[in-house]
Amino acid sequence: MIIDHPLLGPRDAREFTYLGDAALIDRPDGLAAGAEDAFYDYLYLRDNPAGLHRELWYHEQGDRSWLVVTRDTRSHEITQVELARDVALALGRGA
Amino acid sequence: MRYSGFRILREALRGHRGWGPAWRDADPQPSYDIVIVGGGGHGLATAHYLAARYGARRVAVLEKGWIGGGNVGRNTTIIRSNYLLDGNEPFYELSMKLWEGLEQDLNYNAMVSQRGVLNLCHSDAQRDAYRLRGNAMRLHGADAELLDADAVRAMYPFLNFDDARFRIRGGLLQRRGGTVRHDAVAWGYARAADSRGVDIIQNCAVTGLRIEGGRIRGLDTTRGPIAAGKVGVAVAGHSGAVMAMAGLRLPIESHVLQAFVTEGLKPVLDGVITYGAGHFYVSQSDKGGLVFGGDIDGYNSYAQRGNLPVVEDVCEGGMALMPMIGRARLLRMWGGIMDMSMDGSPIIDRTPVEGLYFNGGWCYGGFKATPASGLAFAHLLATDTPHETAAAYRLDRFRAGRMIDEKGMGATPNLH
Incomplete structure (x- = not known):
């Protein structure tokens, strides 16, 4: 697989390590009410779709940026690559 | 219809016209x-x-x-029952006992072959971990033997014992492990x-x-x-x-695990060898092909096929462990989808x-x-x-x- 890095261009997927579902960006508030349930969902449960999957890849052998890659789990085709930083800011997690 | 040697003889004499669908x-x-x-x-x-x-x-x-x-x-x-933890080992040992009686239970030849599963170790720490595991297995009624390098060499003299990174220092052998068709x-x-x-x-x-x-x-x-x-x-x-x-x-996440088989060879490997440090394991099928694999690809997949970096990684592991595998030609490779749990x-x-x-x-x-x-x-x-x-x-x-x-x-x- 070739991941088209937004800053560096096309890079071999073996330069990256894989974390999993991009929903992991949206870490729950540990002090909010219901935090125990929220963290159980966050840490252990997955949608695990057969189809488009937004997922976190870390450019460990490169510029060490985190990317959000949209990839079809049935064909491995990559349709979108974003900087995870931009995704997190769009979620309002920059404050 | 009950299968038996007598039945085969009877059908042979009658032109094999009496066999029906199995289900x-x-x-x-x-x-x-x-x-x-x-x-x-x-x-x-x-x-x-x-x-x-x-x-x-x-x-x-x-x-x-x-x-x-x-x-x-x-x-x-x-097949093997070489687990460490109490939640697992009794279950897998029950499975091993059921394998041992499977063909009689089902009246069906599943080619259960207890040819031994050997996990190689390369350091003192790994040997200690295998000693712990072997003792846990034996406490739950399974069999386990800790082998030193000479004992491994006597079984499989063709392995690369003096690899610069992972010298073979012994292994944990479960003789009752093996393969099934x-x-x-x-x-x-x-x-x-x-x-x-x-x-x-x-x-x-x-x-x-x-x-x-x-x-x-x-x-x-x-x-x-x-x-x-x-x-x-x-x-x-x-x-x-x-x-x-x-x-x-x-x-659970779904991941792809690849497997590989070479062309049929004369018997060269009579058991199962796992080389965890090198992400590689291998056995030889009764048909002669070397059947081997390594790690999962590592990303969510339902594709039933993997990518080339893992193919290279597995084959490097094979070459490091048993260099003669480089002379065998790969016949087929494929992927299966695994439920990887948390x-x-x-x-x-x-x-x-x-x-x-x-x-x-x-x-x-x-x-x-x-x-x-x-x-x-x-x-x-x-x-x-x-x-x-x-x-x-x-x-x-x-x-x-x-x-x-x-x-x-x-x-x-x-x-x-």
Whole structure:
């Protein structure tokens, strides 16, 4: 697989390590009410779709940026690559 | 029809005209007491033990393709019971004992071959870990022997003992481990279940689960609706898709694991060797092909094929361990889809939906578990209580903090 890095261009997927579902960006508030349930969902449960999957890849052998890659789990085709930083800011997690 | 040497002789003299199909290609009935979703090894074994040991009648197995066409036909056929943790080892040792009696139980030649499984070690720390594991295995009634480098050399003199990175310093040997003809496991269980009246319904994909008032009532399938008192789902690899029909999210990701086989060779390797440090394991099939593999690719996939970096990694491991493998030509490679769970261990449990039961999360170790998984799932379906060896495989263990994490990796499915 070739991941088209937004800053560096096309890079071999073996330069990256894989974390999993991009929903992991949206870490729950540990002090909010219901935090125990929220963290159980966050840490252990997955949608695990057969189809488009937004997922976190870390450019460990490169510029060490985190990317959000949209990839079809049935064909491995990559349709979108974003900087995870931009995704997190769009979620309002920059404050 | 009972298979025997006498039967073969009789048929040979009569031109082999007396053999019939090993099981009926059944059409779905309107309703069943118990419906098993998934006609793989685990589903068929469940149906067999339900009928044979728990007296269940009106049982059906639904398979979206043909039986034996899923993961039971895509694995590398290894059986072993070399686990460390209390939640696992009694279960896998039960599975080993069931393998040992399988062919007599099913009256079917599954080519169970206890040729030995050897895990190589390369450091003092790894040897200590294997000593611990071997002792845990023996405490649960399994067999284990710790070998030094000379003993390994006597068994497999062709290995590369003096690799610069991973010198072979010994290994943990389970002589009762080995291989089984995987397709014959599916066929044997199917034939045995069918002979006790289980309907095996192929080309029948489940498209919906009928749930009313928190209780399962039946299923919608591509061959029409089927009413069911209880439904057991055993579709590892695709558990998420089926359980989503019941509105459940699982502690599971689907990953691809690749496997490889070379052209047929004369006998060179009479056991199973695992080289965990080099991400490689190998055995030789009875047909002569070297069957080998390594790690999962490491990203979510339903594609049943992997990518080249892992092919290279596995082949490098093979070359580092047994350089002569470089002379063999690769014949085929393929991928299978694994339910990778959050602690690397399986789930056999009830679900929040009354009458709906779940069997999955087998990671890359489902094949060896087939008989015990079937027996434990049958026990759960028939009695509503977990089998004593599978009591730790609860769906809620992640919430409760009772993980069974052999590798100590935590909630990272691609590292188990």
